[in-house]
Amino acid sequence: MPTLHDPLIIVTDLDGSLLDHHTYRWQPAKSWLKRLQQQAIPLIICSSKTAAEIIPLQQQLGIANTPFIAENGALVQTYTPHGEPERHYTGKRYHDIHHHLMRLQQRSFHFTAFADLSTEEMARITGLTPHNAAQAQMREASEALIWRDSEAQFHHFTRLLAAKGLTVIQGGRFWHVMDQQSNKGAALTWLLSHLQQRHNTVFTTIGLGDSPNDAPMLEHVDFAVIIKGYSQSPVILQRQDREHAYRTTQYGPDGWCEGLDYFISAE
Ligand SMILES: [Mg+2]
Incomplete structure (x- = not known):
């Protein structure tokens, strides 16, 4: 020890x-x-x-x-x-990741990304103060999201992200989309x-x-x-x-x- x-x-x-x-x-x-x-x-x-x-x-x-x-x-x-x-x-930057997610949203996958939320909504969902919620939205190399679609759609979603070199991992409260290398x-x-x-x-x-x-x-x-x-x-x-x-x-x-x-x- x-x-x-x-x-x-x-x-x-x-x-x-x-x-x-x-x-x-x-x-x-x-x-x-x-x-x-x-x-x-x-x-x-x-x-x-x-x-x-x-x-x-x-x-x-x-x-x-x-x-x-x-x-x-x-x-x-x-x-x-x-x-x-x-x-x-260690991998792709936020701009790239956000771009891929927006395209998937347009293909009618239902989820709410941190970028889609106002600071007030973020504060309500996370229990953070508005000041801290704004800091949580200042993402540089990953995006966090709340999944609002079926499990089958989620599998489809992760496969499409994988084709772009991205992965989805589960945190304590949210899903996190980031580079597969990270x-x-x-x-x-x-x-x-x-x-x-x-x-x-x-x-x-x-x-x-x-x-x-x-x-x-x-x-x-x-x-x-x-x-x-x-x-x-x-x-x-x-x-x-x-x-x-x-x-x-x-x-x-x-x-x-x-x-x-x-x-x-x-x-
Ligand atoms: Mg934790």
């Missing part, structure tokens, strides 16, 4: 993991966040949220100007040695090799997530915490090292703390 004195990196999903699924509160994890900060252990957000949503949240969490993964792995932000932010996109695992692999080179250190990684879209990330970390969640589909991992994967009994930030308590030994 790792200790707080090892070269650790914590990689975390937000919604339903560090943030409560209903209230978006992270405060139950405050004491663990403080401990990580005291030991200078990097906390890497790896979320379906946009960069515009993640950056102010990082400030609240006391981890401003540190690397993160946004939009389910479609976007990675790192910093130069001089502290300037650098954006890396996912949380691929983004994390890229970011870890970047950080290991930069710091000339091999890090031990602990990942935390609650939904199927976290699975590629949870396959790539040394220790995986599957937080109890509300998702319809379970998180299924292929990894065989059972003792390196833990399912929490608690939801959200309480489960987040439970997972770190489980894997990080006090000494």
Whole structure:
């Protein structure tokens, strides 16, 4: 088991993991966040949220100007040695994706994309404040949508997207359309090799997530915490090292703390 004195990196999903699924509160994890900060252990957000949503949240969490993964792995932000932010996109950009989706809407597939919603509608559906809802709409390399059609149509829809190099994955609340090459695992692999080179250190990684879209990330970390969640589909991992994967009994930030308590030994 790792200790707080090892070269650790914590990689975390937000919604339903560090943030409560209903209230978006992270405060139950405050004491663990403080401990990580005291030991200078990097906390890497790896979320379906946009960069515009993640950056102010990082400030609240006391981890401003540190690397993160946004939009389910479609976007990675790192910093130069001089502290300037650098954006890396792992596949198609928003304009392209939106264009394909509009064409499918015209072919009478019924769905509501984030771009189709006013900020007020977004706020009502997500429970976010209008300010935060607007940040959720500032997408750079993926689109989120609510499916309003049959299951048969959905299969047809995913096949047509696949022909354009796009994929649809399930998040906690919405479906996310993005490049087939992009996912949380691929983004994390890229970011870890970047950080290991930069710091000339091999890090031990602990990942935390609650939904199927976290699975590629949870396959790539040394220790995986599957937080109890509300998702319809379970998180299924292929990894065989059972003792390196833990399912929490608690939801959200309480489960987040439970997972770190489980894997990080006090000494
Ligand atoms: Mg989640």
